[in-house]
Amino acid sequence: MLKIENDIYIGLLHYPIHNRKGEIITTTVTNLDLHDITRVGKTYDVKKYFVINHLKSQKALIKRMMNYWTDGYGAEFNKNRKQAYSIMEIADNLQEVIKKITCISGRKPKIVATDAKVFPNSISYKDMRKKMLDSKTPYLILFGTGWGLTENTLELCDYILAPIYGRGEFNHLSVRSAASIILDRLLATEWWK
Amino acid sequence: MLKIENDIYIGLLHYPIHNRKGEIITTTVTNLDLHDITRVGKTYDVKKYFVINHLKSQKALIKRMMNYWTDGYGAEFNKNRKQAYSIMEIADNLQEVIKKITCISGRKPKIVATDAKVFPNSISYKDMRKKMLDSKTPYLILFGTGWGLTENTLELCDYILAPIYGRGEFNHLSVRSAASIILDRLLATEWWK
Numbered sequence: 001m002l003k004i005e006n007d008i009y010i011g012l013l014h015y016p017i018h019n020r021k022g023e024i025i026t027t028t029v030t031n032l033d034l035h036d037i038t039r040v041g042k043t044y045d046v047k048k049y050f051v052i053n054h055l056k057s058q059k060a061l062i063k064r065m066m067n068y069w070t071d072g073y074g075a076e077f078n079k080n081r082k083q084a085y086s087i088m089e090i091a092d093n094l095q096e097v098i099k100k101i102t103c104i105s106g107r108k109p110k111i112v113a114t115d116a117k118v119f120p121n122s123i124s125y126k127d128m129r130k131k132m133l134d135s136k137t138p139y140l141i142l143f144g145t146g147w148g149l150t151e152n153t154l155e156l157c158d159y160i161l162a163p164i165y166g167r168g169e170f171n172h173l174s175v176r177s178a179a180s181i182i183l184d185r186l187l188a189t190e191w192w193k
Numbered sequence: 194m195l196k197i198e199n200d201i202y203i204g205l206l207h208y209p210i211h212n213r214k215g216e217i218i219t220t221t222v223t224n225l226d227l228h229d230i231t232r233v234g235k236t237y238d239v240k241k242y243f244v245i246n247h248l249k250s251q252k253a254l255i256k257r258m259m260n261y262w263t264d265g266y267g268a269e270f271n272k273n274r275k276q277a278y279s280i281m282e283i284a285d286n287l288q289e290v291i292k293k294i295t296c297i298s299g300r301k302p303k304i305v306a307t308d309a310k311v312f313p314n315s316i317s318y319k320d321m322r323k324k325m326l327d328s329k330t331p332y333l334i335l336f337g338t339g340w341g342l343t344e345n346t347l348e349l350c351d352y353i354l355a356p357i358y359g360r361g362e363f364n365h366l367s368v369r370s371a372a373s374i375i376l377d378r379l380l381a382t383e384w385w386k
Contacts, residue, residue, distance in 0.1 A: 004360070032225050036367045043366055044359035080365040125384050166237035167197070167380055172273040173236055173373070174229045180370035181377045185384065187360055191318050192385055 001189050007105045007138035008046050011097055014053040017146035027145040029058050034065055036176040042084040044183040049088045050097045062090050105138040112141045113149055113157040116171055122162045125185040143179050194382050200298045200331035201239050204290055207246040210339030220338040222251050227258055229369040235277040237376040242281045243290045255283050298331040305334045306342055306350040309364055315355045318378040336372050
């Protein structure tokens with residue numbers, strides 16, 4: 001069984017994100033985006049889950065939730081959640097995330113974007129796994145919370161993952177579901193063998 | 194590429210469910226359990242997503258959400274969500290669900306439980322896919338919202354799926370993440386080939 005052993009980081013972008021009109025905005029924090037994605041992250045042994053938001057009020061909200069589950073009543077009530085929240089960090093922007101990863105893993109990460117659209121340079125899950133197996137590079141996988149990542153962000157990315165298709169054409173998954181499926185496809189040991 | 198073409202149904206149990214002390218309870222409805230799982234269900238071409246709850250007040254809440262997204266303002270605002278919500282139904286109990294499926298698909302479904310624990314008769318994802326490929330039987334995949342399904346429910350099930358492991362021992366996924374990963378593992382076309 002081939003195991004992916006790279007340092008994996010994930011990031012949830014609240015800014016810069018497109019809204020449905022194509023304008024650049026900052027989306028607001030959703031409780032369960034923190035909850036669910038940090039638990040998936042911990043399950044797939046992600047080193048850090050960066051919540052990327054530049055607004056003071058939103059960052060305060062994220063921090064309050066983190067404190068509740070790592071130090072507050074929540075930490076006592078649910079120890080698994082404390083463990084999960086230990087991988088979460090807040091960052092202002094992508095540059096700060098890249099700097100932190102480079103510091104932790106000793107080298108710059110390859111950046112992988114995820115999007116529900118197909119791009120000329122979209123990469124399949126099979127090929128992405130192969131790339132991870134062939135190198136020791138750390139990877140940063142980016143998820144967006146609005147209507148798609150901006151061109152500026154996509155230009156910074158080394159790869160754009162193919163959209164997830166199930167059995168049919170409908171592919172409007174929540175970011176929580178998409179992150180779960182993507183981490184499973186890229187990082188699970190080969191259960192199909 | 195082998196495609197799973199069986200009629201697939203999913204059910205979310207709010208009752209009977211264990212709480213953390215092992216007592217039998219009814220869990221309360223969580224907004225995003227409806228939102229996220231119905232979108233995953235639609236993505237994987239699930240025929241019906243049954244939300245199983247026997248409490249009048251809780252059923253009224255679920256109905257209100259369904260109406261909002263299929264007929265109300267939400268249906269206008271977000272057409273994808275209307276499409277997703279079209280597969281959702283409310284049921285009082287598992288017996289009612291089995292009856293409805295038998296009526297729609299013309300035969301009784303095989304019932305598949307999901308649980309974060311290992312059982313002596315747990316089945317792997319690979320073997321479960323094989324079983325689906327080898328028959329035309331409809332399948333009902335059951336997800337729980339508390340601390341595990343009750344013995345009575347498990348006894349009604351034909352199979353219990355193995356827990357999801359990522360890269361390590363932590364396996365405390367939300368039901369939304371677990372449902373996403375399980376439907377992807379069982380129903381996606383073979384992206385690894």
